[in-house]
Amino acid sequence: MDEREFEQELRAALRPVAAPPGLAERIVREAEARQAARRKPVAQQIWLRWGALAAMFAAGTFGGLHWNERRQVEQLEARRVAEQFTLAMSIATRKMSKLQRNLVVEVTLRPGKGGQ
Amino acid sequence: MRANMNLKQITAVVFFSTLSLTGQELDLSFLKGLEAKAKESTTINLGPEQIKLMMGFSGEGSKELQGLGKNIERVQVTTLEFDKEGMYNVADMDNLRAKLKTPEYVPFISVKERNGFTEIVMRKGPKGMNGFVILSAEPRELTIVNIVGQLDLASLGSLTGKFGIPNIHMGSSGKGEGKGEGKSGNKDEDEEK
Numbered sequence: 001m002d003e004r005e006f007e008q009e010l011r012a013a014l015r016p017v018a019a020p021p022g023l024a025e026r027i028v029r030e031a032e033a034r035q036a037a038r039r040k041p042v043a044q045q046i047w048l049r050w051g052a053l054a055a056m057f058a059a060g061t062f063g064g065l066h067w068n069e070r071r072q073v074e075q076l077e078a079r080r081v082a083e084q085f086t087l088a089m090s091i092a093t094r095k096m097s098k099l100q101r102n103l104v105v106e107v108t109l110r111p112g113k114g115g116q
Numbered sequence: 117m118r119a120n121m122n123l124k125q126i127t128a129v130v131f132f133s134t135l136s137l138t139g140q141e142l143d144l145s146f147l148k149g150l151e152a153k154a155k156e157s158t159t160i161n162l163g164p165e166q167i168k169l170m171m172g173f174s175g176e177g178s179k180e181l182q183g184l185g186k187n188i189e190r191v192q193v194t195t196l197e198f199d200k201e202g203m204y205n206v207a208d209m210d211n212l213r214a215k216l217k218t219p220e221y222v223p224f225i226s227v228k229e230r231n232g233f234t235e236i237v238m239r240k241g242p243k244g245m246n247g248f249v250i251l252s253a254e255p256r257e258l259t260i261v262n263i264v265g266q267l268d269l270a271s272l273g274s275l276t277g278k279f280g281i282p283n284i285h286m287g288s289s290g291k292g293e294g295k296g297e298g299k300s301g302n303k304d305e306d307e308e309k
Contacts, residue, residue: 074169075174078170078173081166082170082173085162085167085181085184086181087158087193088191088261091261092261095259095261096250099234102229
């Protein structure tokens with residue numbers, strides 16, 4: 001192949017060719033379809049976000065109720081202990097009060113600890 | 117030996133000379149047999165965890181209770197009331213009394229009564245006194261109180277007259293005593309008569 005033949009073949013290969021009919025419409029349709037396909041996951045993500053928020057809200061509500069219930073149980077137990085504690089103090093104070101009234105016989109104090 | 121100490125002095129020494137320690141629960145298992153004979157029995161045993169729980173109490177008087185309990189490690193009280201005299205032997209207490217005759221304990225007050233006695237024994241700690249034990253053997257009542265830790269007298273004073281805690285008789289006039297004391301306080305007076 002000489003130089004002239006090569007140039008003719010190259011020209012033939014590079015000559016403009018008319019687009020097939022309907023190509024532009026097909027490209028536009030395909031682009032729209034791809035865009036729509038992209039939109040769907042975004043919508044799903046939004047639902048997922050709402051779902052996550054709802055789950056968090058539910059968990060928070062449940063956790064709050066559980067915490068409140070636990071706190072009430074602790075308060076009841078604390079009240080019971082407080083009642084026992086005050087009863088113990090009452091008994092101790094009563095004994096000391098009675099001891100004061102009856103303090104007659106013997107007092108033993110370690111020297112240097114405030115004894116008279 | 118006759119002593120004219122008033123309760124203010126007694127409680128001041130008892131309450132202020134204590135310091136927190138753990139693991140000083142008295143072994144009161146010898147009372148198990150007597151509990152069955154008793155008309156009424158009261159047993160309170162509060163350890164550090166329960167007292168810590170009480171510190172979270174947010175009801176009436178909670179501030180005073182928290183002030184009172186903040187340095188308390190253990191509260192152990194057993195009271196046995198009997199229908200009649202002679203339901204127990206004072207010697208039953210001897211074992212416990214013997215345990216309190218160690219260098220760890222300091223006899224503070226001992227009052228002999230008819231068919232019984234009342235004693236306060238202080239417990240020593242590394243930095244001072246660490247609570248006290250009250251042993252009270254009366255003809256129809258046996259009481260053991262074991263407080264481990266530091267009691268704040270001011271907080272106790274703010275609680276007296278409330279929650280059934282009798283007013284502490286601070287002076288010698290006898291005025292003000294018995295308010296809020298209720299049935300238990302009167303019973304003691306009746307017994308003395």
